[in-house]
Amino acid sequence: SGTAPGSYTVNIEQLARAHQIASRGFADADTTSIGVGTVEIGLGDGSVTTLTIEAGSDSLIGLKDLINEANLDITASVVDDGTANNAFRLVLAANTTGVDNKITLTSNLTGGRSLDFGAASFDTVETSGLSSATTSAISLGTSAAYTGTENKTYTFTIGSGGTQTIGNGSITIDYTDGTNTGSFTVDAADTEIVLGDAWADGLTLSFGAGNLSSGDTFDVQTFASTLQVAADAKVSLGSTEGGGSPIVVSSSTNKVTDIVPGVTLDLKSTSLSPVTINISRDKATIKSSITAMLSAYNDVMTDIDEQFNYDPDTGKGGVLLGDTYLMAIQSTLRDSATGVISALPASMNMLRAIGVTPGDNGTLNLTDPQALYDALDNDAAAVVSLFTRSAVSSNSLINFVTATGKTVATTEGYDVEITQAATQGYLQGAKIYDPATQALVIDSTNKNLQITLDGVKSDLLTLTEKTYTSGTDLASEIQAKIDADEAIGKYGLMAEWVNLGDGTGYVKMTSPSYGSSSQVSLDVGVENGAAITLGLSNATLAAGLDVAGTINGETATGNGRVLTGDEGNENTEGLKLEILLTGADLVDGAEATVTFAEGFAARIDRVLDSLNDSIDGSLTYRSKGLQKQIDDYAEQIADYEKRLLSRRKDLFAKFQAMEQTLSELQNTGNYLESQIAQVNNNWN
DSSP states (O other): OOOOOEEEEEEEEEOOBOOEEEOOOBSOSSSSOOOEEEEEEEETTSOOEEEEEOTTSOSHHHHHHHHHHTTOSEEEEEEEOOOSSSOEEEEEEESSOSTTOOEEEEEEEESSOOOOSSOOEEOOOBOTTOOTTOOOOEEEOTTOOOOOSSOOEEEEEEOSSSEEETBSBOEEEEEEOSSOEEEEEEOSTTOEEEOOSGGGTTOEEEEOSSEEETTOEEEEEEEOSEEEOOBOEEEEESOOGGGOOOEEEEESSSEEOSSSTTOOEEOOSOOSSOEEEEEOOOHHHHHHHHHHHHHHHHHHHHHHHHHTOEETTTTEEOTTTTOHHHHHHHHHHHHHHSSOOTTSOGGGSSGGGGTEEEOTTSOEEEOOHHHHHHHHHHHHHHHHHHHSEEEEESSTTEEEEEOOTTSOOOSSOEEEEEEEOOOOOEEEOOOEEOTTTSOEEEOTTSOEEOEEETTEEOOOEEOOOEEEOOHHHHHHHHHHHHHHOTTTTTTTOEEEEEEOSSSEEEEEEEOSSOSTTOOEEEOTTSTTBOTTTTTOTTOEEEOOOOOEEEETTEEEEEETTEEEEOTTOSSOTTOEEEEOOOGGGOOSSOSEEEEEEEOHHHHHHHHHHHHHOTTTOHHHHHHHHHHHHHHHHHHHHHHHHHHHHHHHHHHHHHHHHHHHHHHHHHHHHHHHHHHHHHHHHHHO
16 A cells, blocks of 8 residues: 555566585485584574584484474485485575575584585596496596586497497597587597596596497586575666666565565566566555445445335334434434544545535445546545544654544644653673774684573574674674574664774664563673673663653553553543654654544444444443343233233132032022922922
């Protein structure tokens, strides 16, 4: 988003490469001894790791395993080059590219065959292509010395003439290195023949007495320890056409980030012709994002409207018809998505400025996409501010970072008053003689340092043993070891020599970070430590300070260079500002005025948060309130049902009693009727 649209022409002149080296050849990988003792191996200007080779692990395989287990950012492997003699080589490959990442290896081994990663040479003559008819012993000449720098194979073919005896006339032999071709003659046995072609690179041969058979072949391979030279990527920006003068940018990796701000170039190969990179703003995607937001807003407003519908023919309405709470939600959402953002410039403080207009039913639609495109071309940042939280500061050293939904927008601006600028932690050594006045010697007794930066401890830093005659050179050596350290090298700790001008000075190390967690300390108890020599054994340690101050007169908390409005502040809760001021920049009163604005999307986001929060959101309270009503009604219904059940039981009991009484009365009536009938019969 921070990249300026435009067209850029680049040439990839060179890719970054990792350093790769190989040892001389060995007959096997696991039995031939390379000797016992130590091997010192390092990468770039970093610290050197010492590996101990003992009997039982004194082979190419043993050394390979030790290197890989040491996690040196170097990969070791044993390769078979396919030759008949001494085909096995130890190959070391740096895992990181760049000219500064060269592999160094010093062998202190005794009792075995030398690894020899340095000298280039010719290998033994390979005779697998000779038939039994060729009886001459072919070998390198006594003065053969390889002067080339690459690994290649010379192939020799014995010329026509059948089987010929050396010494009986001239025997022609043709040869090639895969690119060049040449020939020479063998006239006598046991005589060194110097191949005169320049590309033969110092190759000489000797042919013993015997026969040479036409068509037979033999090879000579070269050995150069450097398989691949460490290199930085080189990319030129611009074109030479019309007298242009491109600038060349180097990178230790094939990902280049500093040619076009905000753009990473992933280099795949060198370019045969200029590469044009066109950077334009993806306005179509921005439009899609805006229309998607508007569509979601319209869906919500339509759903709410459906709750308020009423059909007079059926007499039915929406479930929440007449619900005043839902009406308030709809009104709040509509106010958030429309109106004016007064804290923004008048030219870009309404959605209408980018072609968004309201419909008859209260929906919002992008009716003029060209207005959006024009706004993006003229001031993309203003369009961003129209939707997001943003702020403008009157001081370039005080920058807006972020804010929350609890930060209140302002047109008047918030005064920012800084009472303490953030500082860096540092370690300052005691005064020592300037090495330019009195040379400072680093040897095996005082070469080690171990530094803790912001709570992270370095590995053991081993300074180069030599006599330093410059404070600047001494500081550069310390800096190089810091930068190469795997633990703290990536953080940017700065080492410097401060010259006091009286023949003395001191070493100072400054943390790159700011705030109370910014600290630099030194372990003065390391073996063969350099602390006393460098005046660091009783150094002054100073932790950094967090920025301190207020925003709009309200309290704020500093963390490094970031000042944040405290929780519970009426206006500035959650407002984060980056304070780049130093102590010298502080003034009486406010250092800046920051005007905070809340764009449309941010306003809607804040409203939705207040509605949907699962703990104290208004919809949560509303849902809980409705549920409580439902629960109350359920309790009332249950109570009514309980009372009805009791009443039913009471009535049923009374009905049963009535039935029993009626039955008894019926029986009594029947008895009386029978008695009266009997009386009448007797009377008659």
